[in-house]
Amino acid sequence: MKNYLITGAAGFIGMHTAKRLLEAGEQVVGIDNLNDYYDPALKHYRLSQLAPYQDFRFIKMDIADRAAMATLFAQEKFTHVIHLAAQAGVRYSIENPFAYIDSNLVGTMCVLEGCRHHPVEHLVYASSSSVYGMNAKVPFSETDQVDHPVSLYAATKKSNELMAYSYAKLYQIPATGLRFFTVYGPAGRPDMAPWLFTEAILKEQPIKLFNHGKMQRDFTYIDDIVEGVVRILQQPSQEVIPYNLFNIGNNQPIELDHFIKAIESACGKASKKIMLPMQAGDVERTYADIRKLEEFFDYKPTFSIEDGIKEFVDWYRAWSY
Structure with missing residues (x-):
């Protein structure tokens, strides 16, 4: 049995991904800080959907807590990490920028360090279609230049991609980034x-x-997103630098x-x-241009x-x- 860590397990994509893995008989540890960016009652509802599974454990934890994250990785020896926790929302990044630095940059660094010191088979992490900014060329392709973000949120997500690439190169951590495109569905976020x-x-x-x-x-239904995540999770890059990046949209x-x-x-x-x-x-x-995802994983929403x-x-x- 594999041992999965899902950060942001009380989040929208996190809950649905955890449920899919648990239904397949996998073992999942979910962490989340249950912050009040939106009503925590929805986050508790999502966790209630996972509670019946014997192979699920939830730990309330902030991914920016260096000591707690280091201890978690040392104790659990995860085989796979699905890093979905982040401070979400484009407009809120204008009101509360430091929340994005703490969660999206410091938090991601803690995840990368955990994977460095306790090697995993695959780290899959959430990026965002927001990195494309005002890109005039459509559809948006992974090869497009994304050096001019129009929000701090987008800037942190592009930074996550660079951070993950550097750790894949320096420490041979198999890492795959997913640029999600407007995910929706049951138990979705109330700010969307x-x-x-x-x-x-x-x-x-x-x-x-x-x-x-x-x-x-490019609205993408949650079941299509989870299908893509699960397919990608099982096949880390075999390149010299074990890193890859995919659009995942409709x-x-x-x-x-x-x-x-x-x-x-x-x-x-x-x-x-x-x-x-x-x-x-x-x-x-x-x-989203999803030809790369189709080619690698036969993915079709x-x-x-x-x-x-x-x-x-x-x-x-x-x-x-």
Whole structure:
């Protein structure tokens, strides 16, 4: 049996990934600091979905706590690490920048040091499509230059990629970065559009459309994300420098109007709209080139926006009511 560490286990992607591994009979240790960036009740709900599995253990821990992380790695001797913990959100990085330095930079450093001193078979970590910034070329490819981030959040994620590459080279730590594209689904984050729009529509409140609604996002359903993570996890790079980087998205950007219509259909209600200018740090569109992921792992997303949104809205109704 493999021994997996998942950082951010009470997070959206972390919970779903842990559940998939536990269902496959693996052993998982999950850590999370359960901060209040959004309602911790949702994080506790996610953990409740993992509690029935005998091979799951949860430890409340901040990944930026050097001593605690060093002790954890020494005691557990993990075979695989899935590093998903991070301070999320583009707009919040303008309000509270030091939260991103502590979690995304110091925390990732603690994970890398743990893998250095207690070697693992594979470290898979979360990057973000935000690193592409205002890239005008579409679809976004892993070979594109990403040296001009438009938010501190994006800058920390690009920094994580550089940090992981240096540790792969210096210490032969097999490391793979995943640039996630707008992940959504049941138990998703309440600060993201699927939740915000669904909540507003069901409560007959107006929804805020930034950039006057002229936005596109490569929405990717959580089951498609987890499928990609699990496939990648089992096959670390065999190159001289054991490092790789993949986009993981739907490869099908959705116009905001199409997205809203899918939510209206699932809710059975029309929306009221407020048009607003572009927000600082935001980007007009995201679009994943996933040919590399397809070539390496035969990866193909399967969920349509209509099916995925219906799954989310059904879950949200049960959660809220």
